[in-house]
Amino acid sequence: MREVTDAFFYFSHMLKNYIFDLGGVILDIRMQNAYEQFMALGLPATELEKGGSAYKWMEDYQLGLLNTQEFCQQIADKCSSTTKPLNIEQAWNSICLNIAERKLNALRRLRQREGVTVSLLSNTNELHWEYCCEKWFNANGNNQADFFGHIFLSQELHLQKPDPEIFRTAIRTLNANPSETIFIDDNAENIATASSCGLQTLHATPDIDWVESLNL
Structure with a gap:
């Protein structure tokens, strides 16, 4: 598995595409x-x-x-x-709890980097996605385009992680080189599948904060 290590970040300037999961990574859920x-x-x-x-x-x-x-x-x-x-x-x-402002700010900063794409790839549904947009991504002067250039939702693609085809679809749509792309998720199986598709990966856990790990 090509999971991110500290040594990897020495070469982090080579990353051109960042793909984030929603629940458990950006959105706190229960x-x-x-x-x-x-x-x-x-x-x-x-x-x-x-x-x-x-x-x-x-x-x-x-x-x-x-x-x-x-x-x-x-x-x-x-x-x-x-x-x-x-x-x-x-x-x-009621599953959707909160999105920390520090995470929104990190996504904004990343989105502003020249030559970088920021995407969302989530197993989600209309109600949860609309709730997140209403509460956070399109609220308080925000616009979802402030955070993501591309949005890949299972409900629209009729595909869900860990099906490798959902990762291949994202890579094709972005016209991205997998080796220059990192996928961030809290689910080990999804991380393993993304890695098998050639993506760099970061497994977000209670002990691994992606904002800090990605130097955001």
């Missing part, structure tokens, strides 16, 4: 929030387990195989009789 709220609305816990209907709908929604209305209505139908699609939307968005 998936359990939605599960807890779904169950409080009457959704059986077995529905959230692998093989359950709700689990499959979450996967399909992330891949763009269900639209927002379908996703919320189908889960609401599995909850108590008083549950509305709006309740599902609110529970689902």
Whole structure:
């Protein structure tokens, strides 16, 4: 695996493309929030387990195989009789906690570097993406173009990590040299797949802060 090391940063000026994951890297998340709220609305816990209907709908929604209305209505139908699609939307968005201003500032600075592209590549869905734009990327005078030149979302591509094709699609779209491209993610499997596609990688963990590691 071509994971970034301290020695690598001696040559960091060679990087021309930065591709970031969203949840767990830029956005602080807690998936359990939605599960807890779904169950409080009457959704059986077995529905959230692998093989359950709700689990499959979450996967399909992330891949763009269900639209927002379908996703919320189908889960609401599995909850108590008083549950509305709006309740599902609110529970689902409770996953999204915060984006630290220091991370937004780091992305801004990186975006302003000459000859560098900054992209987002995320397994995400319409509700979460619109929530992030409303709360952070397009809020308080911000514009998502301040942070990203290209945005690759699983819901639009009908592909999700760790499928290597989603990384190949990004590289083709950017017309990028993989060796001059770094991918930052909090998931080890995604990091391994990106590395197998020839990208440099940085595995963001509680002990590895990408803002510091990338000298931003």
